[in-house]
């Protein structure tokens with residue numbers, strides 16, 4: 001055995017030494033995790049649940065918002081006229097209106113046909129209501145505003161402007177359900193953000209508290225390690241690896257659950273969309289959402305553990321009583 | 327190697343050390359002696375940079391320990407071997423794991439750790455104890471593991487506080503001889519001990535402390 005000069009230390013320097021220390025820390029972490037398999041599983045499960053809830057809600061919102069864009073949600077303004085046909089001069093003027101994208105004029109007769117078709121010609125009701133005895137229906141101009149004029153406020157202003165035209169009986173804005181849906185989505189988005197904040201804090205605090213407990217439990221050993229010249233990084237590394245393991249396990253569990261949930265819900269959504277003859281667009285990538293959950297789990301677990309580590313190291317001398325003698 | 331000038335250390339209104347001037351050359355064997363409460367352990371703690379002096383300067387290998395930044399303390403500690411009064415072994419780790427620790431910290435590759443651990447165990451008369459856990463060792467055996475841990479990584483400076491306190495006379499003499507072998511290859515050794523008779527059998531110097539003052543510095547038996 002070649003004896004190095006006293007005080008020279010080993011041959012490992014720089015990166016090689018860092019890697020040797022990481023291997024050592026990993027081995028320590030693995031040993032601890034293996035000694036408490038059940039505890040590790042429970043922690044992973046808790047993390048997974050905390051992450052899955054907001055992630056699943058986020059997916060539902062993404063799907064809904066993604067599809068809303070494809071569904072016929074463009075608001076329309078119906079302007080009714082007492083005359084059998086809407087006034088032609090008016091139509092020409094409106095076509096040039098800078099807030100109007102498209103116009104569709106419908107005569108009183110066409111309205112009646114549509115109404116009859118909607119009720120179904122065969123029923124007694126339709127014959128009674130839409131028969132020759134039926135009073136004339138108003139003619140109508142269906143106005144599609146330009147996209148930039150589709151906000152609720154501007155839509156209302158436009159509707160009012162159109163209703164002031166001579167001969168107009170009244171206007172009707174097809175808007176209510178869009179507003180309602182958008183309001184609901186907005187509400188859910190706010191809830192989601194709140195939820196995510198709370199559960200993120202929960203993950204950080206949970207892993208932080210666990211790490212803090214583990215560190216305090218090993219305080220005498222940490223003190224000895226310090227006396228032998230262990231740096232703060234060397235002391236904390238096994239605990240950080242342990243937290244990373246919690247994060248990876250919990251994150252994987254959450255990510256896989258999310259994918260499973262999505263693949264089991266998609267057929268049902270597909271069926272629903274088909275029933276209403278609506279296209280079902282995928283709301284972003286499910287794989288991406290799953291990956292993001294995993295990344296979040298790992299990051300938050302690491303942050304929690306790091307916080308706990310710095311907390312304990314910052315109070316190390318107060319937490320450990322000096323022993324008498326050397 | 328070690329230079330103390332006008333070193334003072336106070337605990338509350340008690341002086342644990344007062345005006346200590348001392349110079350210990352590299353590769354010297356030094357016995358710190360004196361009655362209980364004289365300041366032996368305090369001096370060792372200053373040399374290990376566990377505490378800072380309240381007055382004067384403590385310098386080891388050109389490093390001023392009084393102003394050593396906290397961040398640099400671990401690197402300093404890795405170059406020193408300390409035998410603590412209570413050996414402070416990791417209770418849930420085997421003797422091997424306990425002894426491999428200073429090697430890991432000092433940057434010895436894993437493959438070279440085994441032979442060194444076994445050699446150190448042999449030197450303290452515990453060959454074959456690698457797999458045992460500290461609670462399965464006698465007090466004296468634990469102390470010897472503590473001594474092996476202080477020497478296994480070949481430090482430049484060895485500080486020991488009552489290293490033979492729990493050992494029988496024969497073993498004590500063996501351990502002291504071990505310290506002397508280290509001193510002979512250039513390691514500076516400082517040992518606090520009450521055992522004057524034992525120290526007399528070695529060629530080194532005695533440092534007498536009393537009430538925190540260095541009151542005597544004399545070569546020991548075998549040298550005179």
Ligand SMILES: Nc1ncnc2c1ncn2[C@@H]1O[C@H](COP(=O)(O)OP(=O)(O)OP(=O)(O)O)[C@@H](O)[C@H]1O
Pocket residue numbers: 322325337338340341342360361362363364365366367368369
């Ligand atoms: N942490 C401390 N707080 C207060 N007083 C202390 C502390 N450490 C040591 N002292 C005091 O400093 C003086 C020197 O103590 P020290 O431990 O250095 O003595 P010693 O020579 O090692 O004694 P012993 O032979 O009994 O181990 C003693 O009076 C002791 O009470």
Ligand SMILES: [Mg+2]
Pocket residue numbers: 325326366367368487
């Ligand atoms: Mg003492």
